[in-house]
Amino acid sequence: MFGNGQELLAFCQKENISISDAMIRRECDLFETTADEVQQCMLRQWQVMESSVEDALSKNLTSMGGLIGGEAKKLMKRQKEGTSVCGDITAKAVAYSMGVLEVNASMGVIVAAPTAGSSGILPGTLKALQEKYHWNDSQMTDALFCASAIGLIISEKATVAGAEGGCQAETGSAAAMTAAAICELMGATPEISLHAAAICLKNVMGQVCDPIAGLVEAPCQKRNGIGAANALISAEMALAGIPSLIPFDEVVEAMGHVGRSLPESLRETALGGVAATPTGCAYKDKLRQKI
Numbered sequence: 001m002f003g004n005g006q007e008l009l010a011f012c013q014k015e016n017i018s019i020s021d022a023m024i025r026r027e028c029d030l031f032e033t034t035a036d037e038v039q040q041c042m043l044r045q046w047q048v049m050e051s052s053v054e055d056a057l058s059k060n061l062t063s064m065g066g067l068i069g070g071e072a073k074k075l076m077k078r079q080k081e082g083t084s085v086c087g088d089i090t091a092k093a094v095a096y097s098m099g100v101l102e103v104n105a106s107m108g109v110i111v112a113a114p115t116a117g118s119s120g121i122l123p124g125t126l127k128a129l130q131e132k133y134h135w136n137d138s139q140m141t142d143a144l145f146c147a148s149a150i151g152l153i154i155s156e157k158a159t160v161a162g163a164e165g166g167c168q169a170e171t172g173s174a175a176a177m178t179a180a181a182i183c184e185l186m187g188a189t190p191e192i193s194l195h196a197a198a199i200c201l202k203n204v205m206g207q208v209c210d211p212i213a214g215l216v217e218a219p220c221q222k223r224n225g226i227g228a229a230n231a232l233i234s235a236e237m238a239l240a241g242i243p244s245l246i247p248f249d250e251v252v253e254a255m256g257h258v259g260r261s262l263p264e265s266l267r268e269t270a271l272g273g274v275a276a277t278p279t280g281c282a283y284k285d286k287l288r289q290k291i
Contacts, residue, residue, distance in 0.1 A: 001026045004153055005194050005248035012190040019180065019190045020145035023152075027145075042141040045111050049100075049123030052110045056099025063105035065287055067217040072099030089128050090232055097124030097228040101221040114151045114160040117167075117216045118174035120224035122147055125178045125231050126185075135185060146184045147177035150197050157249070158256030162209035163268040165259025167220075171227040172207060172255065176200040178231035183238055198244035198251040199234040206258050208266035210273025213284040219274060 002008040002022065012022050027038040055061070057076060062069035075095035078084045084091035100120030104110045113122040126143055129135070135143075151160060151173060159165040160173045179196035204227075212218045238244075244251065265272030274280050 001029065002149075002153075004157060005197075005252070008149060008153065009190055009194060018142070018146065018184055019149050019193055020142040020184060022190075023145040023149040026149075039138075039141055042144050043137060046123075046137060046140050046144060048109060048111050049113070050127060052100045052103045052108065052119075053096045053123055053127050055103050055108055056096070061102045061106040061108070063102065063215070063217045064107060065105070065213060065215040065217050067212060067215060067283065068105055068221050069102055071221065072096065072102060086229075089132055090229055092128035092131065093125040093228040093232060094225040095124075096127050097121050097224040098221050100124055101217075101224050105215070105217045105221070113147070114155065114173055114177065115162070115170050117162060117211075117220050118160075118170040118224060118227065120221075121171060121174040121227040121231060122178045122181070124224070125228045126181065128228075129182065129185065133185075139185060143181040143185050146193065147181040150177045150180045150193075153249075154201075154252055154255075157252045159259055161268075165256065166207055166262045166267055167209040167223055168201070168204045168207040168255055169259050170209065171220075171223045172201050172204040172230075174224075175204070175227040175231040175234070178228070179234040179238070182231060182235035186235070186239055188239055192238045194248040195242075195244045196235045196238035198246060198248040199237055199242075200230055201251045201255050202244065202246070203230050203234065205255060206262075208262060208273045209268040210266060210275040210280075211268060211270050212275050212280045213287050214270040214275070215287075 002011050024035050056072045072095045079091040097120035104116050110119045113119050154173045159169045162170045176197035179200045180193035183193040183196045
């Protein structure tokens with residue numbers, strides 16, 4: 001039905017449908033099921049995402065490695081006090097996104113979207129926007145279908161794995177998925193959604209994956225916060241009529257090439273970047289002593 005962004009856009013334009021509708025049709029054809037069944041399945045994913053956001057704000061969480069825990073609550077405290085420099089939507093999106101990483105790192109239930117290390121960006125950002133615009137669950141599940149179409153193309157044409165393509169492939173892909181979904185929720189065309197996704201990926205092209213002590217905790221959590229902001233900014237640009245000069249498919253191809261060009265030390269091995277700094281190594285040694 002579609003294998004890249006150009007084919008997806010052509011299919012949407014031919015059938016006069018949204019990206020989410022195209023993805024639903026693909027799932028129905030692939031799994032020989034009904035639209036209602038795949039939508040109910042996606043609704044369950046959204047409910048898990050909502051729960052992970054709620055858990056981050058209502059529970060006292062400490063990650064398995066002890067590197068993160070409580071950051072989402074600190075950010076929400078500033079937002080509620082009216083002292084945030086980000087504005088309400090961005091402040092909430094960043095807090096929620098970072099919170100989901102706390103849930104993940106404390107062995108809670110999350111949805112890998114597209115990976116566990118980038119699992120906060122999509123639910124955190126969409127939940128913040130849902131609270132602002134009062135979108136219903138049906139609209140949110142459609143947004144997830146739109147996001148999944150973007151993630152599918154990236155995973156097939158490049159990668160969403162930090163071990164293969166660096167953090168650009170994880171949090172960058174998650175942000176691209178989120179930006180496209182935001183545009184669709186705001187009533188934009190599939191073309192605008194693809195522009196937003198392309199802008200997102202370009203914004204973090206070359207971002208390395210350097211988890212301290214090899215744990216999906218830091219700097220992963222903060223990069224989920226940055227990913228939320230990236231998604232919002234990229235969607236805002238595209239919605240304003242600012243296109244990506246490089247087409248989505250070419251950006252994805254470039255991202256894949258850049259990821260393969262990164263040295264092994266910068267692809268989730270914890271042998272480079274901030275993981276290899278004196279302080280990063282000290283954290284690793286400290287954690288080893290506890291084992």
